[in-house]
Amino acid sequence: TQLLEQSPQFLSIQEGENLTVYCNSSSVFSSLQWYRQEPGEGPVLLVTVVTGGEVKKLKRLTFQFGDARKDSSLHITAAQPGDTGLYLCAGNRVYNQGGKLIFGQGTELSVKP
Amino acid sequence: DAGITQSPRHKVTETGTPVTLRCHQTENHRYMYWYRQDPGHGLRLIHYSYGVKDTDKGEVSDGYSVSRSKTEDFLLTLESATSSQTSVYFCAISMSTGVPSEQYFGPGTRLTVT
Structure with missing residues (x-):
């Protein structure tokens, strides 16, 4: 059983469309991070959200942490081919030990020109 | 980019042989982690280290051991490789x-x- 469930797992869209990726759990997290990974490379940190209800924007990407700190979403406006990649959410559980992160399964995004 | 290198980048080995993967950092970060990534599973923690000679197990540690004799190096050893250990392995570092x-x-x- 995955502690952090991401949906959808695969997403193929046309350039210019909007999309939302969800990261859900029944557990409370003290913080949640989003990473983006390109083929053959390691994940790269995009953003960290810490406060329930927090919204952060990174150009066309909007990240939200749920009020109860059990879920998060990533919304991309007007997707571009350069947004193609694997998006991973990861969380620090409450009473975190050793800074360990729990990862979701990932959402593979393909944006076609 | 964080100064993290991994070696080798690619390896093919036979079942039953020992394999050691190396992670080297130039950031002097205290905390280091080894993950494996498999389709449909995201990243799963194998072992982590919170200082020289201080290590602990993650969620998928069976068949793996680690060592950290210097701040900058964290080694992952597969004691006797099995086909189920075919994967992509990532090292990570953290300041706190x-x-x-x-x-x-x-x-x-x-x-x-193989």
Whole structure:
């Protein structure tokens, strides 16, 4: 059983469309991070959200942490081919030990020109 | 980019042989982690280290051991490789374990066990 469930797992869209990726759990997290990974490379940190209800924007990407700190979403406006990649959410559980992160399964995004 | 390198980047080995993967950092970060990545599973923690000679197990540690004799190096050893250990292995570093614990990843090692 995955502690952090991401949906959808695969997403193929046309350039210019909007999309939302969800990261859900029944557990409370003290913080949640989003990473983006390109083929053959390691994940790269995009953003960290810490406060329930927090919204952060990174150009066309909007990240939200749920009020109860059990879920998060990533919304991309007007997707571009350069947004193609694997998006991973990861969380620090409450009473975190050793800074360990729990990862979701990932959402593979393909944006076609 | 965080100064993290992994070696080798690719390796093919036979079942039953020992394999050691190396992670090297130039950031002098205290905390280091080894993950494996498999389709449909995201990243799963194998072992982590919170200082020289201080290590602990993650969620998928069976069949793996680690060592950290210097701050900059964290070694992952597969004692007797099995086909189920075919995977992509990532090393990560972190400055702290406080909230949030932000981790920075190396480029990965693709291991194939035949």
